Amino acid sequence: MSDIETRLADLGLTLPEPAAPVASYVPYTIANGMVFVSGQVPFIGGGAVITGTLGLDMEVEAGAKAAEVCALGLLAQVKLACDGDLGRLDRCIKLGGFVACTPDFTDQPKVINGASDLMLSALGDAGRHARAAVGVPALPLGSAVEVDGIFTLKG
Amino acid sequence: MSDIETRLADLGLTLPEPAAPVASYVPYTIANGMVFVSGQVPFIGGGAVITGTLGLDMEVEAGAKAAEVCALGLLAQVKLACDGDLGRLDRCIKLGGFVACTPDFTDQPKVINGASDLMLSALGDAGRHARAAVGVPALPLGSAVEVDGIFTLKG
Amino acid sequence: MSDIETRLADLGLTLPEPAAPVASYVPYTIANGMVFVSGQVPFIGGGAVITGTLGLDMEVEAGAKAAEVCALGLLAQVKLACDGDLGRLDRCIKLGGFVACTPDFTDQPKVINGASDLMLSALGDAGRHARAAVGVPALPLGSAVEVDGIFTLKG
Numbered sequence: 388m389s390d391i392e393t394r395l396a397d398l399g400l401t402l403p404e405p406a407a408p409v410a411s412y413v414p415y416t417i418a419n420g421m422v423f424v425s426g427q428v429p430f431i432g433g434g435a436v437i438t439g440t441l442g443l444d445m446e447v448e449a450g451a452k453a454a455e456v457c458a459l460g461l462l463a464q465v466k467l468a469c470d471g472d473l474g475r476l477d478r479c480i481k482l483g484g485f486v487a488c489t490p491d492f493t494d495q496p497k498v499i500n501g502a503s504d505l506m507l508s509a510l511g512d513a514g515r516h517a518r519a520a521v522g523v524p525a526l527p528l529g530s531a532v533e534v535d536g537i538f539t540l541k542g
Numbered sequence: 543m544s545d546i547e548t549r550l551a552d553l554g555l556t557l558p559e560p561a562a563p564v565a566s567y568v569p570y571t572i573a574n575g576m577v578f579v580s581g582q583v584p585f586i587g588g589g590a591v592i593t594g595t596l597g598l599d600m601e602v603e604a605g606a607k608a609a610e611v612c613a614l615g616l617l618a619q620v621k622l623a624c625d626g627d628l629g630r631l632d633r634c635i636k637l638g639g640f641v642a643c644t645p646d647f648t649d650q651p652k653v654i655n656g657a658s659d660l661m662l663s664a665l666g667d668a669g670r671h672a673r674a675a676v677g678v679p680a681l682p683l684g685s686a687v688e689v690d691g692i693f694t695l696k697g
Numbered sequence: 698m699s700d701i702e703t704r705l706a707d708l709g710l711t712l713p714e715p716a717a718p719v720a721s722y723v724p725y726t727i728a729n730g731m732v733f734v735s736g737q738v739p740f741i742g743g744g745a746v747i748t749g750t751l752g753l754d755m756e757v758e759a760g761a762k763a764a765e766v767c768a769l770g771l772l773a774q775v776k777l778a779c780d781g782d783l784g785r786l787d788r789c790i791k792l793g794g795f796v797a798c799t800p801d802f803t804d805q806p807k808v809i810n811g812a813s814d815l816m817l818s819a820l821g822d823a824g825r826h827a828r829a830a831v832g833v834p835a836l837p838l839g840s841a842v843e844v845d846g847i848f849t850l851k852g
Binding site: 526 | 574575576597633635636637643644645646647648649650651655658659662670671672673674675676677678679692694
């Protein structure tokens, strides 16, 4: 088990089975030592996702938890990209966070912090990333949050 | 004609004239052998685009067709980036898909599959890409779909 | 002062203090000589941002000005990434522009031109970038515009 997974275990978290894409693409690609991970929605088993719309029927805290689930999904895909050894992960470079919300909701950063904080907890300094967080009217499967990411591999 | 264009011809498809940007930017840039292609909207000639809003006045199938047109637009720009020789294209790394939709529309993946499936048809294994697909309230010129992309060049 | 800042001064513009992230992330990361800058909102001092919704309570020209402010914020972060010497900046590769708007607003390109034109004015040919511009229902802090960017460094 990598240091990263040990840290997650200390937080009571485990990596999920990496989700199969819900459509005609692949979970990640690698170019120039950079791993581009597809947008992850907050799968909670059995093909179900955390649904909701911030500003309508979901509180910020619940949205942040959904974002954390997306971040765990990203790391599960990165582990695949590392052939199962997260020790090969160099760092998290960029997260793109999309929050399903109403037009009057302005706390997208607090929601996506659920993903960003998870990266910091799991990766330490290597988890410090650039980020964009925006609102959207709707996401695949009714997901409350979607997060994609760019990571680098060692060597 | 490159293998890629032969495959497209077999599908009854041809690359469009690469669209001029509708604003103050360029169609693509190249860095570290990676081609960053600007967001393509579904131009259908004469400056017109496929307009529509999924969940309101456009069905999934029509949206997917619009996404395919965006994907052809991406390849037309990549051909320019290859100085006209698509044989220099290495692979499609990432697509970003934006679907104009209502807040209750959740089939963004099926719409953007129109672009993803085109990449697979045209490029084969080299067309397998990471992806994010999200809903948005509105797109340039009233477009139903916008797709941007990252590709790599050989050598 | 770099040539870039001289050009900005000729336009009556100055780089702002680089904004601290409004959440758990960092302003930029560097990988393979590429600088990934976090999404910048139009800060106007004292933690306030230019708020508004295009198509509802803000005109295109005001939106373009907000986008210009975002672009200045991007350059301020890039200057940090260059250890204070913008002479080390190679070029602007890609901008991602998000415009808070109503579902019937379709002039996202004209709004984000505020950022693109600033890059051209400040960087000359090195400012020519790929771009995506989309509408969103809402942005952090009620911002009218958010822009993120990828840049390359010399050497």
